[in-house]
Amino acid sequence: MTRPKDLDPSSNPRALLGAELRHARERAGLSQEALGAPLFVSGSFIGQLEAGTRRMHLEYARHFDETLGTDTFFTRNCGALAKSKYPDHFAEAAESEAIATAIREYAPLLIPGLLQTPGYARAVFRAYQPTAPDSVIDELVTARLERAHILADPTSPLLWAVLDEAVLRRVVGGRQCMAEALRHIAALARKCRIIAQVMPFTAGAHTSMGGSLKLMAFDDAPPLVYFEGSGTGRLEDDPATVVRYELAYDLLGASALSPQESLALIESVAEDYAHDDQP
Structure with a gap:
């Protein structure tokens, strides 16, 4: 399987990461609820990650890579996008x-x-x-x-x-x-x-x-x-x-x-x- 490319930070990186998450989840045949259950988060929270309205934390990214077979894609990009000019x-x-x-x-x-x-x-x-x-x-x-x-x-x-x-x-x-x-x-x-x-x-x-x-x-x-x-x-x-x-x-x-x-x-x-x- 071709490994996804790292996201372009010049665009809306959080929305792009969310779109990749939705694509990988649907490809794996999982519902939002099923993907979130091992993390003790709701399906609506997964939906917010996919929509780009919530930030993906590293512990979530590691779980997604392991569950969805995306190598280290979410872990890599989550770490890069965690850098912020704000407190x-x-x-x-x-x-x-x-x-x-x-x-x-x-x-x-x-x-x-x-x-x-x-x-x-x-x-x-x-x-x-x-x-x-x-x-x-x-x-x-x-x-x-x-x-x-x-x-x-x-x-x-x-x-x-x-x-x-x-x-x-x-x-x-x-x-x-x-x-x-x-x-x-x-x-x-x-x-x-x-x-x-x-x-x-x-x-x-x-x-x-x-x-x-x-x-x-x-x-x-x-x-x-x-x-x-x-x-x-x-x-x-x-x-x-x-x-x-x-x-x-x-x-x-x-x-x-x-x-x-x-x-x-x-x-x-x-x-x-x-x-x-x-x-």
Whole structure:
């Protein structure tokens, strides 16, 4: 049998690896459930690997090579594709984000990474790593801004962000930096490229006071929810969990200011920062 060639990293490597997995599984006459059972993962998880929405870990790759008779194809390519410019706890979420058709995010403290300006991102990373060399901060900022390239498409993915009012009021990088950052969000909203809402302080308690929340939907795979903390992150595909947090996000949107009211507030705060007269 001819051994499959290594994948071309210039394309979408995770999707290509998933396509190879589907081809090899079907050639072996196995269902998704049968392939996943020895790994104690569901058939839907195998489907997500095949669709490219989940990252293939090395232990899975070794099992696939042994079960499907693919020599070391999956092991080799899995190792190569595991290298990421993002922190380990966020790498898989960033890869899923890049192929999502819809992203819904609640941000309690900071402007979401996809919406950050260079100055804002730099201030965030410098706060996280106050003694890091400038070259390290430059690399982090570049990687973060590259993620935002998905917004170059005029329609996909749908990006809906609910920002806590604390995001607007916390001065990150100085007042002029905040003016620029908020104007950037307002410009995207005015171009109808994103939906932005603000959760005002006056709303009181709400469904996501425990932290940030990101929901991602895909064309050919089940949705995912991502939770992130300080230096940690968890990607979850359990259907009941996803449904619970989809409801939480719906309730967030219902409690937040309308998109029109939110845009007015964002622009007003930006102007206050720009004129340096906000109390």
